[in-house]
Amino acid sequence: MTGVRWQLRAALILLGGAVRGAVQYRADIVFTMIAGALYNGAGFATIWVVLDRFEVIAGWDIGDMALLYGMRLVAHGLWLVPFNQLDWFSDHVREGSFDRYLVRPASPLLQLLTTRIQFSPFGDLISGLVVLGAAMSAVDVDWGPLTVAYLVFALIGGALIEGGIQLALSSIAFRTLKADQVKLTVDSVFNLFGNYPARIFGTAGQLVLSVIPVVFVAYLPASVLLGRVDAAGLPAVVAWLSPLAGVVVATASYLVWRRMLLGYQSSGT
Amino acid sequence: MTEHLAFMRTRISEVLTYRFELLFQLINPLLQLLLLAAVWRAVYAGKSDVDGVSVSTMTTYVTLSTLHTLLMHDQIVHWVEQRVRSGAVGIDLVRPIPLLRQQILSQASQVAVKVPMMAVVFPVAVVTTGLVAPAAPGLYALSTLLGWLINCCVLLLIAAVAFWTLELGGMTFLYYVVSQFLSGALVPLWFMPGWLRTAVEWLPLQATVFTPVAIYLGKDGWGGIGVQAMWLVLLGAAVVLVWRRALHRVVVQGG
Amino acid sequence: MPLIEARGLVKDFHRPRRRTGRFAGLRTLVSRERETVRAVDGVSFSIESGELVGYLGPNGAGKSTTIKMLTGILTPTAGEVTVAGVVPWRKRQDNARNIGVVFGQRSQLWWDLPLVESLRLVGKLYRMPRTRYEENLAKFVELLDMRPFLDTPVRQLSLGQRMRGDLAAAMIYEPAVLYLDEPTVGLDVIAKERIRKFVADLSSTSGTTVLLTTHDMDDVEALCERLILIDHGKVLYDGTPAALKDSYAPQRELVVQLASPCEVTVAGARTVESGEGVVRLSFDPAETPAAALISELFGNYPVTDVSLQETDLEDVIKKIYAGRS
Ligand SMILES: Nc1ncnc2c1ncn2[C@@H]1O[C@H](COP(=O)(O)OP(=O)(O)OP(=O)(O)O)[C@@H](O)[C@H]1O
Numbered sequence: 001m002t003g004v005r006w007q008l009r010a011a012l013i014l015l016g017g018a019v020r021g022a023v024q025y026r027a028d029i030v031f032t033m034i035a036g037a038l039y040n041g042a043g044f045a046t047i048w049v050v051l052d053r054f055e056v057i058a059g060w061d062i063g064d065m066a067l068l069y070g071m072r073l074v075a076h077g078l079w080l081v082p083f084n085q086l087d088w089f090s091d092h093v094r095e096g097s098f099d100r101y102l103v104r105p106a107s108p109l110l111q112l113l114t115t116r117i118q119f120s121p122f123g124d125l126i127s128g129l130v131v132l133g134a135a136m137s138a139v140d141v142d143w144g145p146l147t148v149a150y151l152v153f154a155l156i157g158g159a160l161i162e163g164g165i166q167l168a169l170s171s172i173a174f175r176t177l178k179a180d181q182v183k184l185t186v187d188s189v190f191n192l193f194g195n196y197p198a199r200i201f202g203t204a205g206q207l208v209l210s211v212i213p214v215v216f217v218a219y220l221p222a223s224v225l226l227g228r229v230d231a232a233g234l235p236a237v238v239a240w241l242s243p244l245a246g247v248v249v250a251t252a253s254y255l256v257w258r259r260m261l262l263g264y265q266s267s268g269t
Numbered sequence: 270m271t272e273h274l275a276f277m278r279t280r281i282s283e284v285l286t287y288r289f290e291l292l293f294q295l296i297n298p299l300l301q302l303l304l305l306a307a308v309w310r311a312v313y314a315g316k317s318d319v320d321g322v323s324v325s326t327m328t329t330y331v332t333l334s335t336l337h338t339l340l341m342h343d344q345i346v347h348w349v350e351q352r353v354r355s356g357a358v359g360i361d362l363v364r365p366i367p368l369l370r371q372q373i374l375s376q377a378s379q380v381a382v383k384v385p386m387m388a389v390v391f392p393v394a395v396v397t398t399g400l401v402a403p404a405a406p407g408l409y410a411l412s413t414l415l416g417w418l419i420n421c422c423v424l425l426l427i428a429a430v431a432f433w434t435l436e437l438g439g440m441t442f443l444y445y446v447v448s449q450f451l452s453g454a455l456v457p458l459w460f461m462p463g464w465l466r467t468a469v470e471w472l473p474l475q476a477t478v479f480t481p482v483a484i485y486l487g488k489d490g491w492g493g494i495g496v497q498a499m500w501l502v503l504l505g506a507a508v509v510l511v512w513r514r515a516l517h518r519v520v521v522q523g524g
Numbered sequence: 525m526p527l528i529e530a531r532g533l534v535k536d537f538h539r540p541r542r543r544t545g546r547f548a549g550l551r552t553l554v555s556r557e558r559e560t561v562r563a564v565d566g567v568s569f570s571i572e573s574g575e576l577v578g579y580l581g582p583n584g585a586g587k588s589t590t591i592k593m594l595t596g597i598l599t600p601t602a603g604e605v606t607v608a609g610v611v612p613w614r615k616r617q618d619n620a621r622n623i624g625v626v627f628g629q630r631s632q633l634w635w636d637l638p639l640v641e642s643l644r645l646v647g648k649l650y651r652m653p654r655t656r657y658e659e660n661l662a663k664f665v666e667l668l669d670m671r672p673f674l675d676t677p678v679r680q681l682s683l684g685q686r687m688r689g690d691l692a693a694a695m696i697y698e699p700a701v702l703y704l705d706e707p708t709v710g711l712d713v714i715a716k717e718r719i720r721k722f723v724a725d726l727s728s729t730s731g732t733t734v735l736l737t738t739h740d741m742d743d744v745e746a747l748c749e750r751l752i753l754i755d756h757g758k759v760l761y762d763g764t765p766a767a768l769k770d771s772y773a774p775q776r777e778l779v780v781q782l783a784s785p786c787e788v789t790v791a792g793a794r795t796v797e798s799g800e801g802v803v804r805l806s807f808d809p810a811e812t813p814a815a816a817l818i819s820e821l822f823g824n825y826p827v828t829d830v831s832l833q834e835t836d837l838e839d840v841i842k843k844i845y846a847g848r849s
Pocket residue numbers: 265266267268269537538539561562563581582583584585586587588589590
């Protein structure tokens with residue numbers, strides 16, 4: 001009764017409720033999606049303007065950079081679409097409204113994620129797909145079944161890394177009641193530094209970004225696809241296996257979450 | 270004068286209630302700073318000079334534009350929106366200080382809080398990215414003041430929309446995104462493609478960040494000040510007009 | 525084997541020690557120092573299937589904390605708890621299928637959905653067979669008089685309507701155990717009455733085991749066959765309301781109407797109040813049987829009427845709370 005099949009069915013039931021609740025805010029849907037897309041557009045515009053004048057950055061031209069940017073953004077969108085409700089998680093913990101997820105017969109995390117439907121993440125995902133699509137025809141990569149499969153795994157792996165890190169950081173709130181600022185800051189690091197070849201940040205920078213581990217989201221797999229496994233000072237095999245990093249990070253994070261959940265204190269009122 | 274000071278004092282303590290969040294707000298500009306400095310160093314790729322702009326000029330540009338952007342970030346739009354929506358703007362109206370002047374004092378209060386914050390960022394910025402000496406300190410100070418005033422005007426115009434729509438939704442967020450680009454905070458105008466540069470030059474936002482920093486670097490002078498003054502007059506007049514109509518709305522409709 | 529069993533339950537809460545003075549906010553955040561509050565301190569009880577138990581105590585006694593441990597919301601610091609053979613915090617989802625919970629302060633319903641949609645979602649989450657669900661829904665709509673607001677979004681319901689909705693949502697899947705944490709708080713007399721009737725009905729017809737916390741002694745008088753009284757996280761009393769009255773307030777009162785005012789002195793009874801032809805006597809029925817007292821009164825005084833007062837639970841509880849450390 002608590003198996004994976006039941007959890008998926010419960011997710012569908014709860015999503016049904018969330019969709020019905022969301023219909024009331026239809027006007028907001030389009031606007032938030034556009035806002036999400038524009039925000040990412042501005043990020044890419046910077047790269048584009050710089051490269052319009054300078055052509056390459058650390059050997060990456062505009063097509064390569066678009067591939068990197070697109071992969072990172074799709075990975076970002078892929079985790080944000082299902083996991084955006086984590087943004088409200090520490091509020092639930094602080095106010096004790098997380099209680100309700102603990103007395104229903106479905107995974108508390110799954111119930112949290114299906115509380116409401118948010119539309120701005122779809123803006124991220126769509127704009128990511130647009131950039132990635134354009135980049136795929138611009139770069140010098142032979143897109144066969146193998147490379148496409150690698151790309152897909154890399155995107156899922158990247159999503160699992162970002163999502164896993166955010167989940168682990170969120171679960172701090174079970175103890176401290178607050179984790180928003182830390183989460184936002186780490187999210188900024190991914191959003192800013194994940195879009196550039198890690199080599200430009202020097203040895204210390206690369207080390208930090210490998211540990212966090214920003215480079216595994218898109219930079220390493222993109223450099224594998226582009227056939228330049230110069231990888232942030234890491235062995236080439238690490239770059240090749242980077243999509244697996246997501247599975248490791250996500251599993252570890254889920255265990256952390258489960259552990260921290262036992263320390264949930266509810267609220268006095 | 271004393272009531273102005275008292276007003277500012279309460280505003281400052283309001284801002285300071287969120288001092289912890291404010292400290293975290295410093296992290297983002299710092300990250301941006303590190304990123305941009307690395308990007309420029311990488312694209313220069315060892316060249317000492319591109320289009321007559323040296324690497325040290327570019328890193329100084331990054332340091333200063335980050336600080337200026339921090340100075341421009343302001344809660345005023347959010348405040349006005351809240352006051353209008355809750356109807357508390359009616360209370361503000363009967364205060365001894367005119368409503369519009371209250372808003373400008375609010376913005377000045379935020380600067381008072383932000384200056385010590387910048388004292389934290391500044392040394393870090395200088396160490397990590399670098400800074401050359403100013404070409405014209407006096408002119409730079411004047412230009413900074415004008416840039417700040419222009420930014421105040423733009424924010425007040427956006428905030429005024431709340432009087433009609435009651436909420437600004439994602440508009441502030443969109444403005445934040447667009448302004449980063451159009452103010453020159455991310456890329457200086459001299460490295461923009463021609464058509465984009467022309468478009469940006471015709472907009473007021475470049476006068477908030479790009480102009481003062483360019484003057485600091487000796488890439489602009491009295492000409493830039495002139496453009497800033499023109500924008501200030503135009504936008505200032507627009508603010509006065511729009512806010513007069515907004516107040517009229519509040520008085521007629523009772524908020 | 526009892527349905528609910530708690531043995532030596534303890535719950536400590538940790539809160540960051542608040543700093544005061546300069547940079548208080550920052551120092552609170554940086555320091556790892558935490559203070560511990562023991563909300564539940566070694567509570568043991570066992571509840572058999574079908575019992576309706578009142579769980580009472582003053583504010584901050586640890587009632588809600590205990591219920592949260594029984595529901596699996598909180599992990600106990602020490603001690604053991606099983607509900608229908610399941611350790612709640614270890615197997616939350618299994619436990620969830622056995623229990624219904626209503627917190628008077630906070631709704632468990634979907635805020636944006638009409639009430640009937642919320643109930644439907646609950647039915648599906650608990651895998652109710654369709655016909656059974658429809659039957660129960662019809663029955664609850666009837667019993668709780670929910671028809672007028674069945675299609676109203678939960679956010680627009682009044683407190684009393686919402687509470688009825690929450691009760692229905694907690695019971696529609698027929699759990700064996702129902703926890704009610706202050707279900708009548710803030711409700712008017714009629715609404716309270718309706719909820720009491722619903723709970724009494726459930727307990728007698730479906731044999732649902734109910735654990736109820738409340739500050740309203742009328743709830744207790746109307747419903748509970750058994751009381752567990754706690755304070756400072758410790759059990760003070762566990763037994764029937766009658767035995768509680770007997771042990772904490774053994775004195776009963778007799779009101780005597782007299783034809784003409786006069787001084788009344790009887791052995792084994794104390795005069796509490798006298799005047800205008802009415803005298804209130806207090807006595808201990810264990811020492812002086814009421815019958816003996818009454819016949820003595822009729823023999824010696826111009827008595828027109830006597831009435832024996834029921835001991836008020838409210839007064840008993842008040843006395844216990846007042847006498848605590
Ligand atoms: N989440 C929490 N964090 C810290 N302390 C808590 C928390 N919940 C309860 N407490 C403390 O534990 C003690 C018991 O609280 P509890 O809510 O169990 O009392 P209660 O008996 O339900 O009281 P009431 O009648 O007021 O509802 C109180 O001192 C309370 O301050």
